[in-house]
Amino acid sequence: EVVLTQSPATLSLSPGERATLSCRASQTVNTYLAWYQQTPGQAPRLLIYDASHRATGIPSRFSGSGSGTDFTLTISSLEPEDFGVYYCQQRDNSWTFGPGTRLEI
Protein backbone atom coordinates (compact mmCIF):
# COMPACT_ATOMS: atom_id res chain seq x y z
CA GLU A 1 0.00 0.00 0.00
CA VAL A 2 1.22 3.47 -0.87
CA VAL A 3 1.31 5.62 2.27
CA LEU A 4 1.04 9.39 1.87
CA THR A 5 2.30 11.76 4.53
CA GLN A 6 1.43 15.46 4.58
CA SER A 7 3.20 18.35 6.23
CA PRO A 8 2.67 20.42 8.14
CA ALA A 9 -0.33 18.99 9.97
CA THR A 10 -1.57 22.52 10.61
CA LEU A 11 -0.63 25.74 8.85
CA SER A 12 -1.63 29.09 10.31
CA LEU A 13 -1.57 32.00 7.87
CA SER A 14 -3.40 35.21 7.05
CA PRO A 15 -5.36 36.24 3.95
CA GLY A 16 -3.00 37.48 1.27
CA GLU A 17 -0.13 35.24 2.37
CA ARG A 18 1.37 32.38 0.39
CA ALA A 19 0.68 28.79 1.48
CA THR A 20 2.94 25.84 0.71
CA LEU A 21 1.68 22.34 1.52
CA SER A 22 3.71 19.15 1.08
CA CYS A 23 2.83 15.54 0.34
CA ARG A 24 5.30 12.66 0.33
CA ALA A 25 4.63 9.13 -0.95
CA SER A 26 6.21 5.97 0.48
CA GLN A 27 7.06 4.87 -3.07
CA THR A 28 6.91 6.52 -6.45
CA VAL A 29 3.46 7.43 -7.73
CA ASN A 30 4.85 9.04 -10.91
CA THR A 31 2.60 12.10 -11.40
CA TYR A 32 -0.62 10.34 -10.40
CA LEU A 33 -1.21 12.69 -7.49
CA ALA A 34 -4.25 14.85 -6.84
CA TRP A 35 -5.13 17.51 -4.29
CA TYR A 36 -8.55 18.12 -2.71
CA GLN A 37 -9.95 20.91 -0.57
CA GLN A 38 -12.56 20.34 2.12
CA THR A 39 -14.13 23.30 3.87
CA PRO A 40 -16.22 22.83 7.04
CA GLY A 41 -19.45 20.94 6.45
CA GLN A 42 -18.75 20.45 2.76
CA ALA A 43 -17.75 17.58 0.53
CA PRO A 44 -14.20 17.49 -0.80
CA ARG A 45 -13.47 19.30 -4.07
CA LEU A 46 -10.87 18.31 -6.62
CA LEU A 47 -8.30 21.08 -7.06
CA ILE A 48 -5.32 19.55 -8.88
CA TYR A 49 -4.91 16.31 -10.82
CA ASP A 50 -1.84 14.61 -12.26
CA ALA A 51 0.35 16.67 -9.89
CA SER A 52 0.10 19.98 -11.71
CA HIS A 53 -3.15 20.33 -13.66
CA ARG A 54 -5.92 22.51 -12.26
CA ALA A 55 -9.38 20.98 -12.31
CA THR A 56 -12.29 22.73 -13.99
CA GLY A 57 -13.15 26.04 -12.39
CA ILE A 58 -10.21 26.13 -9.97
CA PRO A 59 -8.64 29.61 -9.62
CA SER A 60 -5.14 30.20 -10.90
CA ARG A 61 -3.82 30.97 -7.40
CA PHE A 62 -3.76 27.20 -6.84
CA SER A 63 -0.82 25.37 -8.35
CA GLY A 64 0.73 21.95 -7.94
CA SER A 65 4.17 20.56 -8.63
CA GLY A 66 6.28 17.46 -8.12
CA SER A 67 6.75 13.93 -9.37
CA GLY A 68 7.85 10.58 -8.00
CA THR A 69 7.53 10.83 -4.22
CA ASP A 70 7.51 14.56 -3.41
CA PHE A 71 4.72 16.97 -4.23
CA THR A 72 3.71 20.51 -3.35
CA LEU A 73 0.46 22.47 -3.44
CA THR A 74 0.92 26.23 -3.47
CA ILE A 75 -1.75 28.85 -2.91
CA SER A 76 -0.18 32.10 -4.07
CA SER A 77 -2.33 34.58 -2.14
CA LEU A 78 -4.83 33.22 0.35
CA GLU A 79 -8.48 34.21 0.13
CA PRO A 80 -10.83 33.82 3.14
CA GLU A 81 -12.62 30.90 1.45
CA ASP A 82 -9.36 28.94 1.12
CA PHE A 83 -9.18 27.98 4.78
CA GLY A 84 -10.00 24.35 5.44
CA VAL A 85 -8.36 20.93 5.12
CA TYR A 86 -6.32 19.84 2.12
CA TYR A 87 -5.77 16.21 1.17
CA CYS A 88 -3.42 14.65 -1.34
CA GLN A 89 -4.40 11.38 -3.03
CA GLN A 90 -2.56 8.92 -5.27
CA ARG A 91 -3.97 6.66 -7.98
CA ASP A 92 -0.78 4.94 -9.13
CA ASN A 93 -1.41 1.87 -6.99
CA SER A 94 -5.04 1.57 -5.94
CA TRP A 95 -6.18 4.77 -4.23
CA THR A 96 -5.02 6.29 -0.96
CA PHE A 97 -5.37 9.67 0.70
CA GLY A 98 -2.96 11.52 2.91
CA PRO A 99 -4.00 12.50 6.45
CA GLY A 100 -4.59 16.13 5.49
CA THR A 101 -3.18 19.56 6.26
CA ARG A 102 -5.43 21.96 8.13
CA LEU A 103 -5.03 25.50 6.84
CA GLU A 104 -6.28 27.91 9.46
CA ILE A 105 -6.49 31.64 9.86
Add this chain to the structure above:
Amino acid sequence: EVRLLESGGGVVQPGESLRLSCAGSGFTFDKYAMSWVRQAPGKGLEWVSTLSRSGAATYYAESVKGRFTISRDNSKNTVFLQMNTLRVEDTARYYCARMGATRWDFEYWGQGTLATVSS
Protein backbone atom coordinates in the same frame (compact mmCIF):
# COMPACT_ATOMS: atom_id res chain seq x y z
CA GLU B 1 -24.35 20.52 -13.77
CA VAL B 2 -23.11 17.26 -12.28
CA ARG B 3 -25.12 16.21 -9.25
CA LEU B 4 -24.73 13.19 -7.00
CA LEU B 5 -27.30 12.44 -4.32
CA GLU B 6 -26.62 9.77 -1.74
CA SER B 7 -29.22 8.06 0.42
CA GLY B 8 -29.66 5.01 2.61
CA GLY B 9 -27.63 5.92 5.65
CA GLY B 10 -28.90 5.32 9.16
CA VAL B 11 -28.21 3.76 12.53
CA VAL B 12 -27.67 0.00 12.79
CA GLN B 13 -26.16 -2.44 15.26
CA PRO B 14 -22.87 -4.28 14.73
CA GLY B 15 -23.33 -7.23 12.39
CA GLU B 16 -26.27 -5.68 10.57
CA SER B 17 -26.46 -4.42 6.98
CA LEU B 18 -27.12 -1.18 5.10
CA ARG B 19 -27.52 -0.44 1.42
CA LEU B 20 -26.43 2.98 0.20
CA SER B 21 -27.58 4.50 -3.08
CA CYS B 22 -26.22 7.33 -5.16
CA ALA B 23 -28.24 8.88 -7.98
CA GLY B 24 -26.32 10.78 -10.62
CA SER B 25 -27.60 13.51 -12.93
CA GLY B 26 -26.22 16.13 -15.29
CA PHE B 27 -23.89 13.71 -17.09
CA THR B 28 -24.00 10.51 -19.14
CA PHE B 29 -23.89 8.07 -16.25
CA ASP B 30 -22.72 4.96 -18.09
CA LYS B 31 -19.59 6.71 -19.39
CA TYR B 32 -17.99 7.10 -15.95
CA ALA B 33 -16.58 4.88 -13.27
CA MET B 34 -18.02 5.54 -9.81
CA SER B 35 -16.61 5.27 -6.31
CA TRP B 36 -17.41 5.44 -2.62
CA VAL B 37 -15.16 7.29 -0.18
CA ARG B 38 -15.85 7.51 3.54
CA GLN B 39 -14.93 9.85 6.35
CA ALA B 40 -15.22 8.85 9.98
CA PRO B 41 -16.32 11.66 12.31
CA GLY B 42 -13.49 14.15 12.70
CA LYS B 43 -11.13 12.03 10.60
CA GLY B 44 -9.67 12.02 7.10
CA LEU B 45 -10.80 10.50 3.83
CA GLU B 46 -10.64 6.75 3.13
CA TRP B 47 -11.25 5.22 -0.29
CA VAL B 48 -13.75 2.35 -0.04
CA SER B 49 -14.62 1.00 -3.48
CA THR B 50 -14.62 1.75 -7.22
CA LEU B 51 -16.70 0.32 -10.05
CA SER B 52 -15.99 0.56 -13.78
CA ARG B 53 -18.42 2.07 -16.27
CA SER B 54 -19.94 -1.26 -17.24
CA GLY B 55 -19.80 -2.74 -13.79
CA ALA B 56 -17.45 -5.49 -14.90
CA ALA B 57 -14.49 -4.39 -12.78
CA THR B 58 -14.70 -3.79 -9.04
CA TYR B 59 -12.08 -2.64 -6.56
CA TYR B 60 -12.21 -2.66 -2.76
CA ALA B 61 -10.15 -1.41 0.15
CA GLU B 62 -8.79 -4.23 2.30
CA SER B 63 -10.81 -2.95 5.25
CA VAL B 64 -14.12 -3.73 3.50
CA LYS B 65 -13.24 -6.57 1.14
CA GLY B 66 -15.61 -9.52 1.56
CA ARG B 67 -18.16 -7.42 3.45
CA PHE B 68 -19.09 -4.61 1.02
CA THR B 69 -20.33 -4.94 -2.56
CA ILE B 70 -20.47 -2.13 -5.10
CA SER B 71 -22.87 -2.31 -8.05
CA ARG B 72 -24.67 -0.05 -10.48
CA ASP B 73 -27.85 0.20 -12.50
CA ASN B 74 -27.04 2.33 -15.53
CA SER B 75 -30.70 2.37 -16.57
CA LYS B 76 -31.45 4.25 -13.33
CA ASN B 77 -28.22 6.29 -13.17
CA THR B 78 -27.56 4.84 -9.74
CA VAL B 79 -24.63 3.23 -7.95
CA PHE B 80 -25.05 1.17 -4.79
CA LEU B 81 -22.95 0.07 -1.86
CA GLN B 82 -24.22 -3.00 -0.03
CA MET B 83 -22.60 -3.06 3.39
CA ASN B 84 -22.85 -6.31 5.35
CA THR B 85 -21.48 -7.44 8.72
CA LEU B 86 -21.04 -3.83 9.76
CA ARG B 87 -18.57 -2.90 12.47
CA VAL B 88 -18.39 0.08 14.81
CA GLU B 89 -15.35 1.27 12.84
CA ASP B 90 -17.48 1.51 9.67
CA THR B 91 -19.26 4.51 11.17
CA ALA B 92 -18.68 7.36 8.72
CA ARG B 93 -20.13 9.71 6.19
CA TYR B 94 -20.09 7.89 2.88
CA TYR B 95 -19.49 10.00 -0.19
CA CYS B 96 -20.30 8.96 -3.72
CA ALA B 97 -17.81 10.25 -6.30
CA ARG B 98 -17.73 10.30 -10.06
CA MET B 99 -14.35 9.47 -11.52
CA GLY B 100 -12.74 11.35 -14.41
CA ALA B 101 -13.43 10.20 -17.94
CA THR B 102 -9.83 9.21 -18.71
CA ARG B 103 -8.15 9.35 -15.33
CA TRP B 104 -9.59 7.85 -12.20
CA ASP B 105 -9.44 10.75 -9.77
CA PHE B 106 -12.51 11.65 -7.72
CA GLU B 107 -13.74 14.42 -9.96
CA TYR B 108 -17.16 15.20 -8.49
CA TRP B 109 -18.57 14.41 -5.06
CA GLY B 110 -21.99 14.18 -3.47
CA GLN B 111 -22.74 15.58 -0.02
CA GLY B 112 -22.63 12.15 1.57
CA THR B 113 -24.87 10.00 3.74
CA LEU B 114 -24.11 9.11 7.35
CA ALA B 115 -23.93 5.49 8.45
CA THR B 116 -23.70 4.88 12.19
CA VAL B 117 -22.91 1.45 13.63
CA SER B 118 -23.55 1.32 17.35
CA SER B 119 -24.82 -1.08 19.95
